[in-house]
Amino acid sequence: MPELPEVEVCRLGITPHIIDQQVTDVVVRHKQLRWPIPDEVQSLVGKKVLAIKRRSKYLMIEFSHGTLLIHLGMSGTIRVIDASTPVAKHDHFDLAFANKKALRLNDPRRFGAVLWLAEHVDEQGFLSKLGPEPLSDDFTHGYLFNKAKNRKVPIKTFLMSNPVVVGVGNIYANEALFKAGILPTALAGNLSEKRLNTLTDIIKKVLADAIEQGGTTLKDFTQADGRPGYFAQKLQVYGRAGEKCFTCQETLEEIRQSNRSSVFCPSCQQE
DNA sequence: AAGGCGACCTGGAAGC
DNA sequence: TGCTTCCAGGTCGCCT
Numbered sequence: 001m002p003e004l005p006e007v008e009v010c011r012l013g014i015t016p017h018i019i020d021q022q023v024t025d026v027v028v029r030h031k032q033l034r035w036p037i038p039d040e041v042q043s044l045v046g047k048k049v050l051a052i053k054r055r056s057k058y059l060m061i062e063f064s065h066g067t068l069l070i071h072l073g074m075s076g077t078i079r080v081i082d083a084s085t086p087v088a089k090h091d092h093f094d095l096a097f098a099n100k101k102a103l104r105l106n107d108p109r110r111f112g113a114v115l116w117l118a119e120h121v122d123e124q125g126f127l128s129k130l131g132p133e134p135l136s137d138d139f140t141h142g143y144l145f146n147k148a149k150n151r152k153v154p155i156k157t158f159l160m161s162n163p164v165v166v167g168v169g170n171i172y173a174n175e176a177l178f179k180a181g182i183l184p185t186a187l188a189g190n191l192s193e194k195r196l197n198t199l200t201d202i203i204k205k206v207l208a209d210a211i212e213q214g215g216t217t218l219k220d221f222t223q224a225d226g227r228p229g230y231f232a233q234k235l236q237v238y239g240r241a242g243e244k245c246f247t248c249q250e251t252l253e254e255i256r257q258s259n260r261s262s263v264f265c266p267s268c269q270q271e
Numbered sequence: 272a273a274g275g276c277g278a279c280c281t282g283g284a285a286g287c
Numbered sequence: 288t289g290c291t292t293c294c295a296g297g298t299c300g301c302c303t
Contacts, residue, residue: 034298057296057297073279073297074296075280075297109279109282110280111297111298112297151274153273153275157274160297162297169296169297170296170297171296216296259275259276259277261295
């Protein structure tokens with residue numbers, strides 16, 4: 001479900017409900033997600049939520065003694081609910097608060113994660129390996145061009161690689177490449193600086209638009225209050241293989257790259 | 272070092 | 288109807 005916009009929409013949705021709230025209970029119903037949920041999460045009882053941030057696709061809930069990291073994997077969702085709401089299938093983890101609300105993680109495939117980052121324990125390995133935030137000033141003109149030098153991977157695979165830039169998943173990689181007029185198979189190292197700068201601008205725009213629209217609702221993504229996101233209605237290529245390009249009426253094609261589907265317009269997009 | 276690919280897991284849709 | 292196969296928003300870690 002979640003690429004950067006969906007995680008950001010989730011962050012914005014849950015923040016007003018849990019900011020400054022004191023944790024009254026931590027419930028682990030299924031400890032085995034991508035990694036086991038660490039026992040340290042019990043130390044949150046009695047602590048107050050100081051801030052809710054995001055890095056890449058990780059939600060970061062900050063407390064005085066460390067940070068709770070939540071990753072939604074492919075199928076995870078987080079909702080703020082009344083603490084008394086009956087538990088449903090795949091509800092693996094709850095944080096209950098003094099205001100009788102609870103943050104509840106549901107994740108059928110369990111590719112998600114709940115991790116604990118103690119204060120002063122600087123970035124566990126995976127956080128330190130992440131590339132720049134696409135919506136930040138660290139993701140500038142020239143960055144992709146320099147990063148792509150001598151790289152022989154297809155641009156689509158390159159964009160979805162976290163060490164290059166975070167948060168761009170399969171949906172938005174497909175959409176951004178369509179809007180930039182670049183074929184997903186074009187080799188990253190072969191693209192001109194000008195085209196990669198255009199791509200940089202488009203990635204920022206596509207992600208920002210998606211956040212504004214409340215994310216992309218496919219099967220199971222909803223905002224924290226259960227409302228759907230509306231960006232799905234703006235998708236140009238993702239999920240539209242075999243249908244006509246909105247721009248030129250050509251039939252959209254689909255291929256597989258790194259075991260992920262890529263949809264593109266053979267007429268609007270070039271090497 | 273860079274690139275390719277299997278692995279992790281469940282469930283819904285499509286195919287037979 | 289029911290069984291089988293394929294596919295899905297991510298990303299780690301092993302192999303070449």
